[in-house]
Amino acid sequence: MQTQANMQQNTPYELIVVGGGPAGLAAANAAWQAGLRRVLIVERDRELGGILNQCIHNGFGLHRFGDQLTGPEYAERYENMVAETGVEVALDTMVLSVEPATAPALDVGEKPLHHVHLISQAEGYRVLATQTIVLAMGCRERTRGAIGIPGTRPAGVYTAGAAQRYINMEGYLVGKRAIILGSGDIGLIMARRMTLEGAKVAAVVELMPYSGGLSRNIVQCLDDFGIPLLLAHTIVDIRGHRRVEQVVVAEVGPDNKPVAGTEQTFDVDTVLLSVGLLPENELTRQANIPLDPRTRGAVVFEDMQTQVPGIFACGNVVQVHDLVDFVSQEAELAGAAAAAYVQSTDSTESISVVELTPGEGVSYVLPQRIRVRDGQTTSVSFRVRKPMGRSQICLSAGDTEIKTFRRQRMAPGEMEHVKLRGADLALYAGGTLRLSAQEMGE
């Protein structure tokens, strides 16, 4: 690995990776292993590793390494792999925009060049040319403003991820008595973290009648510490002058509106918001790369290529993952595909495509487009809309059932995967297939 090296503005890269989190690291490493030799990772932070650096709990890497690692330990494994390569790394460097190629390649066998605009204190503003780009910018948290909680605006309201960074990286405990809105994984993990640091967590409040987090996190972060989970509840008022003093919580009805007369008041000094993550796609949007309104990430083919040839995307910027192991897997696919794109002389334009859309009970599917090749297996990720017991997942074309899969249980907080074989899709090339999920009853 070379840091801030060799960045000659006139020598095009084979691959520039935007973001040095687990997705960016795995993509760059895979591209190097597949034979690319001019690869650059651009990371705006002062270190590689992305969000993993602040996740000091364990539970990372079970699928990937068969080991229970902390976030920094997991990141370190990939940083070490990248360090063994000649991949260049630009830290403290922000990508300002991505400019897809507009002109065809000058020479036969060459690829048209995309441009990446970046800025850093050390090197100023630069524009680098590259044959491929992997977008791996991760995601960010929704903030209080995005969901509009009523009440005054005292200090003491944080997003759960910001609080996690303060506690785990800056050594600053954000409050002594907290309430957490949202039972996604970050909210659950922060309930345990605050408790371990000596704070009292009054409750985790969740609008939906079920938690948005992994089951293991509900057990290990709430049940083990006696922290109540108030399902179908929300915060209806935050009170306080300079600092949060009280929070009012009420039950919600089936229409998600607060039910009058069910209010409970908690004396707390801190509110943590864990109300969802949004893929960080400003660069993607500015580059006019088509986005899927359901995932809020780029529309991708089975190899994680976006709808702009030579630009790939992976990790949380494409779909919000709950397990980093699947981020690495997806990123390795993207990195290897970027290498194959650089090395290939054939166009994929003539290969037939099937479109994949979510049907009943499914909120999104990824990839949205599959190029049908014999002998190829595509792993499709999706999430269900509500918790389900014994259920059937069905791939269909109109009224024709193509393939079914069974599950004992599924929940929106846990990403699901099914594998589709090229042979099963070949008959439907050029058409649209639907993936749906239904509870089967006893």
Ligand SMILES: Cc1cc2nc3c(=O)[nH]c(=O)nc-3n(C[C@H](O)[C@H](O)[C@H](O)COP(=O)(O)OP(=O)(O)OC[C@H]3O[C@@H](n4cnc5c(N)ncnc54)[C@H](O)[C@@H]3O)c2cc1C
């Ligand atoms: C609180 C929390 C707990 C978690 N717990 C677990 C767990 O127990 N087990 C598990 O397996 N997974 C867990 N995860 C999930 C896992 O950490 C994520 O899925 C994974 O880190 C996503 O990787 P990524 O590379 O896509 O994004 P990130 O890690 O967010 O990395 C994106 C990187 O891109 C950089 N970047 C963004 N924009 C630019 C730009 N314009 N220019 C340059 N750089 C840019 C960012 O600085 C960042 O470093 C947890 C996540 C969180 C937040």
